[in-house]
Amino acid sequence: MALDRNQIAQRVAQEMKDGYYVNLGIGIPTLVANYIPQGMQVMLQSENGLLGMGEFPTEDKVDPDLINAGKQTVTAVTGAAYFSSAESFAMIRGGHVDLTVLGAFEVDQEGNIASWMIPGKLVKGMGGAMDLVAGAQNIIVTMTHANKRGESKILKKCTLPLTGVNCIKTVVTELAVMEIRDGAFHLLERAPGVSVEEIRDKTDGKLVIPDSVPEMQFM
Amino acid sequence: MALDRNQIAQRVAQEMKDGYYVNLGIGIPTLVANYIPQGMQVMLQSENGLLGMGEFPTEDKVDPDLINAGKQTVTAVTGAAYFSSAESFAMIRGGHVDLTVLGAFEVDQEGNIASWMIPGKLVKGMGGAMDLVAGAQNIIVTMTHANKRGESKILKKCTLPLTGVNCIKTVVTELAVMEIRDGAFHLLERAPGVSVEEIRDKTDGKLVIPDSVPEMQFM
Amino acid sequence: MSGFNKVVTTYDEALAGLQDDMTVMVGGFGLCGIPEGLIKAVYDKGTKGLTCISNNAGVDGFGLGIWLEKRQIKTMIGSYVGENELFEKLFLSGEMEVILTPQGTLAEKIRAGGAGIPAFFTATGFGTKVAEGKETRQFDGRDYVLEPALTADYSLVKAWKADTMGNLIFRKTARNFNPMMAAAGKITIAEVEEIVQPGELDPDQIHTPGIYVQRVIKGKFEKRIEQRTVRSA
Amino acid sequence: MSGFNKVVTTYDEALAGLQDDMTVMVGGFGLCGIPEGLIKAVYDKGTKGLTCISNNAGVDGFGLGIWLEKRQIKTMIGSYVGENELFEKLFLSGEMEVILTPQGTLAEKIRAGGAGIPAFFTATGFGTKVAEGKETRQFDGRDYVLEPALTADYSLVKAWKADTMGNLIFRKTARNFNPMMAAAGKITIAEVEEIVQPGELDPDQIHTPGIYVQRVIKGKFEKRIEQRTVRSA
Secondary structure, three states, rough: OOOOOHHHHHHHHHHOOOOEEEEEEEEEEEEEHHOOOOOEEEEEEEOOOOOOOOOOOOOOOOOOOOOOOOOOOOOOEEEEEEEOOOHHHHHOOOOOOOEEEOOOOOEEEEOEEEEEOOOOOOOOOOOHHHHHHOOOOEEEOOOOOOOOOOOOOOOEEOOOOOOOOOOOEEEEEOOOOOEOOOEEEEEEEEEOOOHHHHHHHHOOOOOOOOOOOOEEOOO | OOOOHHHHHHOOOOOOOOOOOEEOOOOOHHHHHOOOOOOOOOOEOOOOOOEEOOOOOOOHHHOOOOOOOOEOOOOEEEEEEEHHHHHHHHHOOOOOEEEEEOOOOOOEEOOOEEEOOOOOOOOOOOOOOHHHHHHHHHHEOOOOOOOOOEEEEEEEOOOOOOOEOOOOOEEEEEOOOEEEEOOOEEEEEEEEOOOHHHHHHHOOOOOOOOOOOOOOOOO | OOOOEEEOOOHHOOOOOOOOOOOOEEOOEEEEOOOOHHHHHHHHHHHOEEEEEEEOOOEOOEHHHHHHOOOOEEEEEOOOOOOOHHHHHHOOOOOOOEOOOOOOHHHHHHHHHHHHHOOOOOOOOOHHHOOOOOOHHHHOEEEEEEEOOOOOEEEEEEEEEEEEEOOOOOOOHHHOOHHHHHHHHEEEEEEEEEEEOOOOOOOHHEEEEEHHOOEEEEEEOOOOOOOOOOOOO | OOOOOEEEOHHHHHOOOOOOOOOOOOOOOOOEEEOOOHHHHHHHHOOOOOOEEEEOOOOEEEEOOOHHHOOEEEEEEEEEOOHHHHHHHHHHHHOOEEOOOHHHHHHHHHHHOOOOOOEEEEOOOOHHHHHHHOOOOEEOOOEEEEEOOOOHHHHHEEEEEEOOOOOOEEEEHHHOOOHHHHHHHEEEEEEEEEEEOOOOOOOOOOOOOHHOOOOEEOOOOOOOOEEEEOOOO
């Protein structure tokens, strides 16, 4: 069975380590915060100027001066800090954020990512995505393996304008966990009940399949 | 009569304008703070991270965490702000400081200044001087016109290693106020009782002397 | 003599000298921390041909969205600008030029402008459209793009508190681009929620020293929320 | 699990991993805002061959002056380093290499190192010895020098207060180089006057967010004054 959005987030959350500073993008990445293993502490960075982002506020705690990078009202955890956008991206660009999780339209076997622009559609801007893929120590991309027409988005070479080059190492889709290295996708895990054949069929890029591909484990 | 150190400082203080942010170097420039015309407000910037430097503290107010760029204990005025060295030099380099007053070994008719190094003697470092001459909107150099052997320090071309190039516009010595432009020193004022001839004799660089050279005025 | 009293009481005084075709930076992230009254005053004034530097471009009818209504912006420099329909129309019709810049590069270009750094190298955007036509160079085996600084004729920023000397304190994530823009404007106008006397702000806690601020005005803020997201108690 | 508790109780733990020939940044301006206990601990440890980045080099017998006594510094990078006699001796004899850097350029090189900027242009030092061998370039008719960033294996900084998560607040002019060095060290150790619990520092007032700090230790400070200058009451 292909994973749903929450299960993808849950699998990504397993990549967290205690003491990590993490930036979560919009969409599925945001859901990762709900699945951080118990007893593990991570601090969430929001690139608009907050280290230590908390959950959404209750109605009485809504503060227009406290939003996340998706412009949603949020809260700050105990021990949080606020800072300017320049300081925020100094943090990101300087490699101080341990992990970034973000979505993508396409990734390819060279670790390139396209996530911000579809020619012919309105371009709203890249926001902080280009800085995040250029700066974070580790980057996990969450995405669907193929589009609605069944065309693979795990490619030999990205077709859309790039967000960053040679930067993506790990991809988690509804079907698989893959590591990108040496110009290929290395299949690490498959979703429970999903066959290696299905993954191979939906992967356009070079896929390295080991003798045994374990199923993802969920608690 | 040649000016003494305090009179030089007093003359420089006449160049202040209400609302100026000013950085004063070590030595005679420091004395300028004593002669700021009454009713005029200026804020002193100290490049180690203080905007709004006040006078020296009384004994009971000495604070080791509050020093100026000369490492002297100081105070802060009402409305002062503290910041990092990076912010301090962002201020200086970015041209936000209206006026810098600093000493020099030599200046020349191109506006070059040498103030930090005498070859053969121990070099202690340039500190913030190179940043100040590169960044300030206006720079006034205070210095003696000639050394103890009577050799001019107001030169055609500096002989010592430079602190900055083409940056000095105004020089105040014990004998004269001069403006540097178009490759020459333009004599603006002479110290009370000092002759134009004496100034000419002690000036090595090209000196432009107008028909009438007024004496400096002191209140 | 006025000394360091930078307080003005009308938006006319605040915007004195602002002319057509100038470059104007406007603080804020989305609608958070924007100088609402100053934006409205520029709209009322009708200044045109502006190069506007701001992370976002407001929404229909609020924030910078109202400058779009009057076609006041000739060139928009931002990182994420498409939260309103009019923007789309002006962009696609070519009525307005849009220069998209990665958010961190935008923040750093503005910071550099205020700090007297004319250009710097960053890895952000290497190998993408952002790097097209720009110098690139390797340092330690990694590729970087040379990015020039940004400055402005006027910077319109929003702060929480100011003292009369222009020292500023921001609140929570309403800080965002405001401090760098304050430093990068030739004339910086701070619209604030509260003006206090010098000495009332702790000198250790001032985010923007007054040297960067030319004018201070007390504003009124609606503080509209774009994405009101709540959980049940 | 330790989570974000960064407090260590001994200088051995604080300096764990520090080895000969590493690059170490040390905060402070003169003797103001220096991590006194950490400096002493590196002296006791006897680590040698260090590249030391610090605005100043202490005085005879105090601050970084004690590293000179044990010949622990191979290369000194600073802006004003001559407040002690031993320094002069080591420098003139060639026992120690000294790289003099304008103070603002030094601050910006360190800031750039922490911020992932490999190099930037500055007007400071153009046409002087500082620019020798460096690339220069004109922007808008003015000449600038390309300066590379600085980073360190270890940064030893001094703060006033820290919470256990490494968030730091500095006091008055003891801030100086400490915030940038905190960001530019792979391992940053903050020696502080007081350690408080998370939540006790106002999130709006934190100078150095904890993400930059790996270890926190409570120190004892003599706070020696170099130039005790007073006026009569």
